[in-house]
Amino acid sequence: MNKTHQDIILPGRHTALLLAATLLVAGTAFAQDDETLTKQVELKEAPEASGEGYFDYPGMDEIPEGQFGEAVRSGMEAFVNTLQHPEAKRHVGNGQNCANCHLGGGMAANSAPLWGAWGIYPKYRGKNDHVNTMDERIRGCFTYSMNAGDSEAGGPPEPDSQLLKDMQSFMFWSARGAPLGENLPGRGYRSVEKPEDGYSISRGKSIYEAQCAVCHSGDGSGKFTADGKQIFPPLWGEKAFNWGAGMHRINTAAGFIKYNMPLGKANPVEKHAALSDQEAWDVAAYMNSHERPRDPRWEGDRTTTAEKWHDHECLFNHKAHGQILGEGTK
Ligand code: HEC
Ligand code: HEC
Numbered sequence: 001m002n003k004t005h006q007d008i009i010l011p012g013r014h015t016a017l018l019l020a021a022t023l024l025v026a027g028t029a030f031a032q033d034d035e036t037l038t039k040q041v042e043l044k045e046a047p048e049a050s051g052e053g054y055f056d057y058p059g060m061d062e063i064p065e066g067q068f069g070e071a072v073r074s075g076m077e078a079f080v081n082t083l084q085h086p087e088a089k090r091h092v093g094n095g096q097n098c099a100n101c102h103l104g105g106g107m108a109a110n111s112a113p114l115w116g117a118w119g120i121y122p123k124y125r126g127k128n129d130h131v132n133t134m135d136e137r138i139r140g141c142f143t144y145s146m147n148a149g150d151s152e153a154g155g156p157p158e159p160d161s162q163l164l165k166d167m168q169s170f171m172f173w174s175a176r177g178a179p180l181g182e183n184l185p186g187r188g189y190r191s192v193e194k195p196e197d198g199y200s201i202s203r204g205k206s207i208y209e210a211q212c213a214v215c216h217s218g219d220g221s222g223k224f225t226a227d228g229k230q231i232f233p234p235l236w237g238e239k240a241f242n243w244g245a246g247m248h249r250i251n252t253a254a255g256f257i258k259y260n261m262p263l264g265k266a267n268p269v270e271k272h273a274a275l276s277d278q279e280a281w282d283v284a285a286y287m288n289s290h291e292r293p294r295d296p297r298w299e300g301d302r303t304t305t306a307e308k309w310h311d312h313e314c315l316f317n318h319k320a321h322g323q324i325l326g327e328g329t330k
Contacts, residue, residue, distance in 0.1 A: 294328025
């Protein structure tokens with residue numbers, strides 16, 4: 001049986017957050033030690049769900065007692081409340097939690113669910129020409145999506161650290177009974193084809209102001225409580241994902257936005273969209289036409305960095321709002 005959107009595990013913060021959402025709608029040194037983290041895995045689109053729907057991941061009440069259960073709980077906390085988790089937060093250099101881009105606490109189909117990811121690693125990638133493990137994948141997410149270079153620890157968690165063990169215990173637990181090596185329906189994000197006439201940053205601005213700014217703020221900085229707890233994640237600026245994160249690509253962002261945003265209107269599990277393909281591309285382009293933390297793979301200048309790392313659908317080294325993008329917020 002398929003879980004509905006409401007059944008998705010929503011640990012504490014999320015329940016409050018969704019409630020808030022519903023109401024609204026109605027400089028440290030960068031420790032890059034490892035060439036293997038320099039490129040993100042690009043995902044192949046998963047097949048559509050058949051009649052049986054999506055993989056039936058376990059419920060919270062199925063977390064066992066004992067050390068393994070503790071690891072699962074800690075890993076879940078690190079994923080959902082990354083900014084609060086005592087160990088994980090030391091590796092966060094911006095204002096993000098992992099679950100900000102993996103909805104339903106990492107369980108929602110079509111929102112890059114962890115149960116879909118677990119069984120496809122280790123995975124060979126032609127791009128960096130070696131077999132990538134889940135350990136590396138998570139460290140990559142810290143490096144780019146969580147901008148770990150600017151964190152207290154100065155980089156992603158160490159290989160084989162307790163934090164990576166906990167996060168992988170959570171993923172492994174969520175995928176119990178899932179077939180290995182299969183591209184499961186609901187894995188990753190849906191891809192949204194680029195509209196024939198491309199996209200428009202200025203149309204995207206209007207969409208953003210009408211449908212997104214209420215939560216993410218007009219200047220993209222999100223919303224935080226006075227004591228620094230995240231209410232709505234930042235989308236650009238110094239607290240956002242950096243220029244190396246998958247989300248800075250317009251196609252990837254459009255795929256995420258189409259079935260996940262605006263929160264409460266779109267629904268990834270029911271594959272319900274609130275925006276047209278064109279609107280998703282326009283608003284994704286507007287979001288990604290602003291500065292964000294520097295690409296950790298910086299090659300000394302914008303042009304060289306663009307040539308080496310940005311041969312894809314993005315605005316790095318392009319002009320927007322009167323300025324060439326890519327220098328980074330610091
Ligand atoms: C800013 C948004 C964002 C944040 C924050 C984020 N991710 Fe991701 N994640 C993505 C995107 C986008 C992809 C797909 C990558 C691509 O297409 O290049 C992805 C992919 C993944 C995958 C692989 C999924 C698959 O099916 O292969 C895993 C595992 C993952 N992320 C874990 C994490 C973890 C752990 C964290 C926190 C440390 C995190 N993510 C934080 C956006 C994010
Ligand atoms: C009702 C409030 C609300 C509205 C409206 C809304 N969002 Fe969000 N958005 C959120 C929340 C909350 C999250 C994090 C979800 C989570 O942690 O489960 C999020 C996450 C995101 C992310 C993930 C990236 C990141 O860096 O964290 C993007 C991109 C995004 N929203 C874009 C948009 C766009 C574009 C619109 C308008 C079309 C929009 N949102 C409208 C509340 C909202």
